[in-house]
Amino acid sequence: MGSRLVAGALVGQLGRRLVSQPSSRMPLWCSALRTVTTVPPPGKAASVAEGGKEQAVASYWGISPSKVTKEDGAEWKWTSFRPGDSYSADLSVDLKKHHVPITAIDKIALRTIKILRVPTDIFFQKRYGCRAMMLETVAAVPGMVAGLLLHLRSLRRFEHSGGWIRALLEEAENERMHLMTFMEVSEPRWYERALVITVQGVFFNAYLLAYILSPRLAHRLVGYLEEEAIHSYTEFLKELDAGRIENVPAPAIAVDYWRLPSDATLRDVVLSVRADEAHHRDVNHFASDIHTHGRQLRDIPAPLGYH
Numbered sequence: 358m359g360s361r362l363v364a365g366a367l368v369g370q371l372g373r374r375l376v377s378q379p380s381s382r383m384p385l386w387c388s389a390l391r392t393v394t395t396v397p398p399p400g401k402a403a404s405v406a407e408g409g410k411e412q413a414v415a416s417y418w419g420i421s422p423s424k425v426t427k428e429d430g431a432e433w434k435w436t437s438f439r440p441g442d443s444y445s446a447d448l449s450v451d452l453k454k455h456h457v458p459i460t461a462i463d464k465i466a467l468r469t470i471k472i473l474r475v476p477t478d479i480f481f482q483k484r485y486g487c488r489a490m491m492l493e494t495v496a497a498v499p500g501m502v503a504g505l506l507l508h509l510r511s512l513r514r515f516e517h518s519g520g521w522i523r524a525l526l527e528e529a530e531n532e533r534m535h536l537m538t539f540m541e542v543s544e545p546r547w548y549e550r551a552l553v554i555t556v557q558g559v560f561f562n563a564y565l566l567a568y569i570l571s572p573r574l575a576h577r578l579v580g581y582l583e584e585e586a587i588h589s590y591t592e593f594l595k596e597l598d599a600g601r602i603e604n605v606p607a608p609a610i611a612v613d614y615w616r617l618p619s620d621a622t623l624r625d626v627v628l629s630v631r632a633d634e635a636h637h638r639d640v641n642h643f644a645s646d647i648h649t650h651g652r653q654l655r656d657i658p659a660p661l662g663y664h
């Protein structure tokens with residue numbers, strides 16, 4: 358009964374949205390939907406008969422999103438993240454750390470990333486703003502894939518994840534926030550958007566397969582990818598310092614997300630993003646090391662608390 362009600366409510370909402378369109382554009386089947394669905398108005402309750410008794414059912418559309426304010430009482434305008442998701446990047450992180458490849462898997466991972474860098478360098482050259490934005494569309498994939506696979510494993514095997522599901526999903530979300538930030542200062546061209554769609558289709562499936570076959574290799578790949586990201590953002594900073602890229606004010610989303618001062622600039626944003634990438638580098642090399650030592654991620658607590 359419950360699922361039928363949910364389905365009814367959703368179909369009803371869909372129907373109402375569709376029938377609210379101009380009649381000239383209304384698909385024929387919309388009118389059918391309108392006649393078979395009834396949904397209470399937002400905030401109202403519906404009455405349904407269950408086993409002969411009337412039972413009140415709250416409408417899901419009566420649920421209003423919570424209103425969030427900042428410390429100074431101002432309303433929090435972001436719907437994509439909350440004050441609790443914001444943090445200060447650890448700028449003291451060691452940027453020069455490099456995992457020296459020892460095993461064959463390490464060498465394969467490093468070689469793969471170095472090869473992938475060649476077309477990236479050719480395509481973007483010194484357009485670091487665009488390069489950063491485009492690379493973030495790729496960088497946000499591995500954490501989500503790994504988190505998804507560990508989630509499914511946890512369900513299948515009735516076992517805890519050691520916090521790794523959350524850590525990897527946090528990484529994916531952090532990378533997506535990098536993208537949300539860079540898209541404020543860089544406008545992708547049509548062929549770059551097309552490239553993102555193509556690359557995502559290939560990379561998602563390739564990484565999914567890699568993680569299923571060898572999580573050790575998959576995490577090592579990301580560790581080296583993050584080393585390259587640190588290099589790219591260091592070059593980005595050089596261009597900013599040389600004045601070849603304008604050091605514009607930091608986007609509002611970055612000021613709130615990294616708790617930057619209100620007069621922060623793009624340079625401050627890039628410093629924060631680079632520190633995040635160094636953290637991802639360490640987390641993924643750590644995860645690969647755990648597998649290298651024949652252990653499972655769930656055996657070692659995940660480094661949580663830093664995105």
Ligand SMILES: [Fe+2]
Pocket residue numbers: 493496531532535586630634
């Ligand atoms: Fe990133």
Ligand SMILES: [Fe+2]
Pocket residue numbers: 496532583586633634637638
């Ligand atoms: Fe990263």
